[in-house]
Amino acid sequence: MKKTTVINSELSTVIAGMGHMDWLSIGDAGMPVPMGTQKIDLALTKQLPSFQDVLKNVLSELAVQKIYLAEEIKTQNPEQLAAIQALLPDVEVAFVPHSQLKQDLAKTHAFVRTGEMTPFSNIILESGVTF
Template identity: 45%
Template sequence: MKKFGVLNKDLSGELAGLGHMDEFIICDAGFPIPKEAKRIDLALTKGLPGFMDTLKAILSEVVVEKVIVAEETEKVSPEFFEQLRDIFKYQEFVLIPHSEFKNKSKEVKFIVRTGEFIPYANMLLVAASQADEFKKNFDLF
């Protein structure tokens, strides 16, 4: 049995399979996941697991170089948005319209659905190589 890290079999396998520049999404419970997308559904009940707990677990195993968030997040969920900005100080942080974010969800490698109910608690992450320049400022939590 695995001793630590992500224990969910499907998520652990997908994280292990990420290559440089692969994209994946962590989303809230209400995000419209495309039917053709690889879905890893962690949602158990309202708030479980939460977005931040899920993000923390994932970032304990992968390094990302870029994140994409819907620009509406800043106005609708400002506290959540500020948390993301604080976490991703050294990564490229891109804002796009939510409609464009939904279109991008059709192209990602997989989507992780949480039990989060914060509006617009969705983020696309771009995997980095394990190069030192990406790892040196990656102690996010």
């Protein structure tokens, strides 16, 4: 049995297959996922699992060099923004319009759906290198 923290087989496979500068997205329960983008649906019920729990889990195995967030998170969900920045204090942040973030999901290896029910709780992680 796998010993590391990501035990969801689909998510673990996606992370293991990522290379430098590849994208993985994590988001709230309402984020529309483009056709053709793999959706790893972890949502069980409202707020379970939370966006933060899933993000922390993914970060335990994925090196991240840059993140993309919706510009709207600054005013519509500053608590979530602060929590993200606390987890990734030294990572470059790019803010884009929410409409652009939704379009960019088509470029990600997968979208991980959480049970999060707060606005603009969506992120694109750009993988870094471990050396």
